[in-house]
Amino acid sequence: MAHFGIDLGTSNTLVAKLNAAKEPVIVYTDEGKMLPSAIYIGPSGDQIIGQRALNSWADPSCDPARSFLSWKPAVGEDKVLARLPCGQDLVEITPEYLTTLLMEHIIGQLTAGDLGSESIESVLITMPHGWRRRNPKKCDAIRRAVERAISPRNITLQPHVVSEPIAAAAYWIWEARKKGLESKLQGNTVLVCDVGGGTFDLSLVQVGNEHRSLDVVDATNNDIAGDYVDALLLAHVCQKFNEQHHTNYPTTAESVLQALPDSPLLRQWYITVRDLKRELSDNIRRYSSPLPSQRAFIGDTVNSKMIIKLESEDFISCLQPFYAASRKLIQEFLKRNQNRLPAAVLLAGGGSRVAGLREHVLIPALKGFYPDEATVLSVIDRIPVNQIRTDEVIALGAALIANGVISVQERLLNDIGLILTIEDHGLASKLGLSNEQAKQVLITPILRKGAPLPAVFKGADLGVTLLITQGEILELELVVDEFTSHPWIQRHEIRHPGSEQGTMKVDWEISADVDGRLKLRLKPEKGKPVEIEGRWERGDTGRLVIAGGPSLPRITPEQLRQAAWQQAA
DSSP: OEEEEEEEOSSEEEEEEEOTTSOEEEOOOBTTBOEESEEEEOTTSOEEESHHHHHHHHOTTSOGGGEEESOGGGTTSOOOOEEEEETTEEEEEOHHHHHHHHHHHHHHHHTSGGGGGSOEEEEEEEEOHHHHHHOHHHHHHHHHHHHHHHGGGTOEEOSOOEEHHHHHHHHHHHHHHHTTOHHHHTTSEEEEEEEOSSOEEEEEEEEOOSSSOEEEEEEEEESOSHHHHHHHHHHHHHHHHHHHHOOOOOOSHHHHHHHGGGOHHHHHHHHHHHHHHHHHHHHHHHOOSSOOOEEEEEEOTTSOEEEEEEOHHHHHHHTHHHHHHHHHHHHHHHHTTGGGOOSEEEEESGGGGSTTHIIIIIHHHHHTTSSSHHHHHHHHHSSOOOGGGTTTHHHHHHHHHHTTSSOEEOBOOSEEEEEEOOOOHHHHHHTTOOTTGGGSEEEEEEEOTTOBSSEEEEGGGGTOOEEEETTOEEEEEEEEEOSOSSOEEEEEEEEOOSSSSSEEEEEEEEEEOTTOOEEEEEEESSSOOEEEOOEEEESOSSSOOSSSSSOOOEEOHHHHHHHHHHHHO
């Protein structure tokens, strides 16, 4: 029975397993190549998936409204991408629906023909860091979409997911141990830079021993990654085309991405530029100065041929906005982790193969944190990274974790706070709050950043009693406390859990599971315990502001306990 690791990427999807020698290997599911995360749905409901679907997206004879790619960032946002007539039916196309179709295709490939020699017991899927920490709704949506695809085949979805950078770290650490480099890493941290299609994820991971291999220390991300690089390059191509043909194609990355759905010509160019990006990046690394030029053959509006000449220097110049955003992300991340600077830097994701990442991002970003450039270079080069494998390592690492070869200790990466209303004027006075201030206070942290997952906080530890009255609804709000003016909030509407009238005392606890998802458990003095998953929202109503402008009074659990004890005394 096999356990597979699956990297459901924005641009490409990869699957890995362990071979007979217990080494992770990629299982290609698109005619021996990487599977593009692209789907074309025909008028009769037939589906084309992978490279052929990507070609259909660029084909002007195909309806672009029936082509879908880069839908992953919209998962879990209740979006409908299209409503398509398919045969006699009108099919609602959502990101979750597309994810299920993609997984059904993958599982079908794995269980058919040459790939179907093993029965699949379970799969482990990876997620972007930001989903797991700030928007569990996206994780849940992906889980449900994958389960819809695999459950009819009696395949189990492993109960935990893994952040994409952590899966990459698992593979590189496994490789380092094979090469005898473990002594240089054990007890130290490594920085994983995962440049995917939609996000640039950073994770700081402490390397342990074989019993607990990886301990997640901290993580962050932005949304400036591989797709943005492609758009920057295409904007340059459009500018050159405009100069030669006096046309008006978009010349910024943002306008290019916005125009793609409605322009067959831009879609053709986009695929050409993506291929050229990889070819030129490989050449820049291969050759010393002077660097070779690259020429992309682009079809113009009358089907003649023109040549857009993209010099290596143009390539580097085009990518300056990407380099700058990446440097800033790394520098701000290391500033908050100056007491545990990484001993090594690891790369992951197809975007990490982009030329210039070392010279224009890593070296300048790390310079301010180490004594000299020689030390910076030793950190970057401590673990040999095979550039050709960087877009595979997430799936390979997921396979190692799925099969128990590498273990991971996840931790809370943000403080979790609790918004409460303090109705007892005496208690409010002990806390130094006016009656107006006591209407809402932020108790933080009830779960502290860095706590090993799973973690639990019991309401009894606050020293105050939760009372619920029959017929009334109590609203409890958990806050992912990042000292921002736009925090994530998980709202729980709590109803009287018993059948009897009157007011009831309820014990409660907040738990964070291994994925960091929060749940509220109620234990009424009468009746059965109740478990509630709250709904996540952004705190953008103006009613809650954590920092900047008016803010809620912030109280620690210790302060509340002390005040409750003093009042009782």
